[in-house]
Amino acid sequence: MKPPADHDPVPADETPDVPGLRTWVGVYGFAFAVFVAVVAALTVFTRYYA
């Protein structure tokens, strides 16, 4: 039904290879932490300039 996949099979344990973040859960956690920090900073920003 579809042509053979041109990509290599995805290794289940492929690491993010990002300094300080050894697992994908760590990468997602980092992105979430940045999100929380940004929203918190925007809340403080709003209060300060309101």
Add this chain to the structure above:
Amino acid sequence: MNGVDWLVLLGTILGIVAYGTWRTRHTDNLNTYLKGNRTTKWGTIGLSVMATQASTITYLSLPGVASENGIAFIQNYFGLPLALIVVCAVFLPIYRRLGVYTAYEYLGQRFDQKTRLLGAGLFVLQRGLQAGITIYAPAIILATVLGWRLDLTIVCTGLLAIVYTVTGGSAAVNLTQKWQMAVIFGGMVTAFVVLLTKLPADALHIAGAMGKLNAVDLTPDPKLRYTVWTGILGGFFLSLSYFGTDQSQVQRYIGGARLREGRLGLMFNAVVKIPMQFFIVILGALLFVFYQLQPNTPVLFNQVQWQQQVAGPQGATFRAIEEKHAVLHADKQDKIRAWVAAHDGGDAQAEAAARAALTAAQKASLAVRNEARDTLQTADPAAKKTKDSDYVFISFILTQLPHGVIGLLLAVMFSSALSSKAGELNALGTTSTIDLWRHFRPLAAHDEARNVRVAKWLTALWGLFAIGFALFVSFAENLIEALNIVASIFYPALLGVFVVAFFLKHVKGSAVFWAAIAAQIVVLVIFFFGKAYPAWEIGYLWLNPIGCAACVLFSLGLQAVMPLGVKPASVSEP
């Protein structure tokens, strides 16, 4: 614009288009044409995802929206990082593992061909119409302000996007989007720095006192369009459907050397998107302050159409509005100075009194602006096609920036139009080829060269359709708004189908197909009920979780009552 601006504008735009076309002119492998080079790294993917999402409206209109309504719009992006994490963890690995070209190809494997066609059809219908708007929306603003012919602006922009998208496919789109984003970042930062040099040190405090810096609104009122709750919940579902199921985005991250590159490209967007949008809306809030402090701020920024009326038979009416606005504007400037003095003096009571007086002056000035807008739209119905806020940033660019930088900022606008347009055409060509043409011509699926030729032809046809539609749109005043609403109410059911596909393994094709149609009807009923009875209208972002949840629940219900003999056409479960 002078010769230097034209040189910068044409050199930048044509240079990137020529480079992308030349570098990818020998793309004749179907996989490379549809998914891009296998060597593509995460940085290119990340910029490509960003460039596809942000059209000219982001850079041209959003500063104006923030200038007029404040920076609350930023909350719309609060759900985006969370959605990207889900796409990274769930959607992307499955797309890569199955080696699909489109998101809807996955639906065919997981469910059946009718569900695949439903998904592909919804995408093609919605994105095909949107593709015309992507060209038209910036073209009408730039053509109005610069005195260019609207039809020529639309045709030239569309043809440029067609040339390199058809030539190099996804490889060309990825390559050019990287350079176009470099131009966009460079131009926007330059404009921001120039604006800062023209503002007093307490500009942010003035913006705050005038109610423009409310970035976070915790009010739990579902009727409010922009709050933290609509942003996180509604924005999450909207972003999940856009990044996870819209082929124009899926195509950007599905390729790449490894799964890692796509994931990091998406995580790059999860981290930088809100700060980037904050930068754009703050630019708008500061533009507002800049124009508050200018002595001759116009009553409306769409000065081309305004001045035509001033010089026309109803000129006396328009001049009277201008005079009224000038008096109120001067009064408002006095109130701003009084508030700054009270704020700097540290007297809380005086500051509160000065702020109340400033708010009243602002309200009076806004009333005259509204009167001016209504009068202009009555005299010239063509003015209804755009909002006055669309002209705020372009007015600043053309009147306050030095030559050369004006050309650079116009290059920003055209780069963003081309980058988002190319992403759309690429996705439309791919979906039409893989999910529609190959579905109806299965014997041709193994002829790679023929597939590439067909993909090129279909991409070109979508480009020409978009140009034609953009030319037609110029005759329909409220069509743009109608289409934006159509787009926002078709996503939720489609997302529901994908959520069922990923997380509810026992639900089969027929159940989810009819559930999606039922959920779509629910969304339409809620939407039109709100329009008929405004007291019951809810913010449109809420339609996303409601429609998605309805599809999931209906799927579960239908699967429970449907005979188990209904067999899916799937070849494998993810």
